[in-house]
Amino acid sequence: MNIAIVGATGMVGQNFLKLLKEKHFPVNTLQLFASKKNEGKKLMFRSQELTIQSLNQNSFNNIEIAFFSAGEEISRQWAPIAAQNKTVVIDNSSAFRMNNDIPLVVPEINASLIQKYKEKGGIIANPNCSTIQLVVALNPLHTGFGLESVHVSTYQSLSGAGQKALNLLKEESQSILNDKKALALASSEHFSAFNCIPQIGDLNEDGFSTEETKLMQETKKILNLPHLKITATAVRVPTFNGHGEAVLVTLKKPAEKKEVINALMEGQGLKVLQEKHLSHQRFVDGRNDVYLSRIRAVPGEEGKSWMMWVAADNLRKGAALNGLQIAESLIKQD
Ligand SMILES: NC(=O)c1ccc[n+]([C@@H]2O[C@H](COP(=O)([O-])OP(=O)(O)OC[C@H]3O[C@@H](n4cnc5c(N)ncnc54)[C@H](OP(=O)(O)O)[C@@H]3O)[C@@H](O)[C@H]2O)c1
Structure with a gap:
């Protein structure tokens, strides 16, 4: 193609190049x-x-x-130009995600939308x-038991904010390790080294950040559950790559632990780590699947509410x- x-x-973009090779596209x-x-x-x-080229009106001819x-x-500027040219644009930005006429796709869940x-x-x-990663983990629970509510707290690495942010984390960390006085200067809420920042993007009038709003709205759209009760807290943590999420999910139909684990183990694109194995950020770095660990029932909820990482x-x-x-x-x- x-x-x-x-x-x-x-x-x-660098990961696209790597994966085109790896997957023999x-x-x-x-x-x-x-x-x-x-x-x-x-x-x-x-x-x-x-x-490397810069974009112009003819860039998408024959693409x-x-x-x-x-x-x-x-x-926003160039995707419509490409689309007019009959190119299929697969867009990683948030520009069109909540547009009713544009499919928001995780192939394990809704590939049928792109026929x-x-x-x-x-x-x-x-x-x-x-x-x-949230919807890949929720989908088997949704299809198996129904979802009543979801509450998620994220622990998001700096690579998620782009190359400049990742470089800055490295520089800030180095300067603090080299000079303790730098830590005293680093009181800004934007200083990511040795810090966890509980806000990603701007806050709206209800107090939710743009990242939290994306998580909540996009999850409902992909799972086709417009009335799902869902809340999110998004936190930037000083790791290089890989995002973690603490998820509390309440099911419509109560289930035994064995049933929950079996449903998750059969989920596409999912791997369940059991016993003491942890799906920590360093572990998932460079891997393709979504990894689950620490699956546990909420005490007193009789199989209705479950927590997982x-x-x-x-x-x-x-x-x-x-x-x-x-x-x-x-x-x-x-
Ligand atoms: N990082 C993630 O984990 C992640 C995950 C999901 C979605 N996304 C989304 O993916 C997009 C890229 O994220 P990223 O983390 O890869 O950012 P990034 O590391 O900052 O890379 C941005 C890319 O955009 C290019 N660019 C800037 N201005 C351009 C222009 N006028 N014409 C053509 N290219 C231009 C840059 O080129 P130069 O190097 O020449 O400046 C660079 O290649 C964002 O919309 C982000 O929200 C990111």
Whole structure:
């Protein structure tokens, strides 16, 4: 297929390149786009040197699938131009996710929504990284027992905020380790090293951050449960990569622990770690599945409410891998 990556030099874009190779995706031509500052630079793909370009009106001529990971503004400007060209845009930004006419897709759950996109092109939205791992974990419980409510607290790494934020974490950590006085200076709520920041994005008038709102709204849309009771607290933690989530879920139909574990073990894209094994952030870094551990019943709730720890690589299943799986679903529909 003729493929484009918009935002090829970024954290998600680099993972698209890695995964196209790893998954032996059928690439005929590959066009790489980034900002003007990187125009003309070279990147390697399958022993071929590719030149980074900046976007123009003709960039999507003959492109069948374009993976967009250059932020909301670029998507708003360029994704409709690509879509008019019959390109399938798989967009990682939040620009179109809540648009009623645009499917928000996690292939394990709702790949059926993208039938016919391959012929006519159009925009398909890739959900927020924290949403993807949450819905992959919730889906088997939803189909097996029904969901009454979900409460989630996230522990999100700095790679989720892009390359600059990750570099800053490294610099800040180094400066504190080299000079203790730097810690005293680091009282800002934006200082991520050795800190957990309980706000990702702006707060709305109800006090929820944009990240929390995305998690709540997108989960309802993907699971097709508009009335699901769901709350979220999103926290940035000073890890490099991988997001963790403490999830409390109340089921409509009570279940035994064995039934809950069996349902989760059969869930697509999910791996359940049992006994003392933990799905911690370092463990999920570089892995493709969503990992569960610490599954336990809420005392006194008689199998209705369950707690669990859900973790995944936010750059893989939380972004590029999910995008690539959407593309694979399109190809399979031939
Ligand atoms: N990081 C995650 O875990 C994650 C997960 C899910 C979704 N997302 C979403 O994916 C998108 C990218 O995130 P990221 O973490 O990869 O960010 P990033 O590391 O900051 O990368 C941003 C990319 O956008 C490119 N870009 C900037 N201006 C451009 C322009 N005018 N034309 C073309 N490309 C341009 C940058 O190119 P230069 O290098 O030339 O500046 C870079 O390749 C965001 O919308 C983000 O919300 C991220």
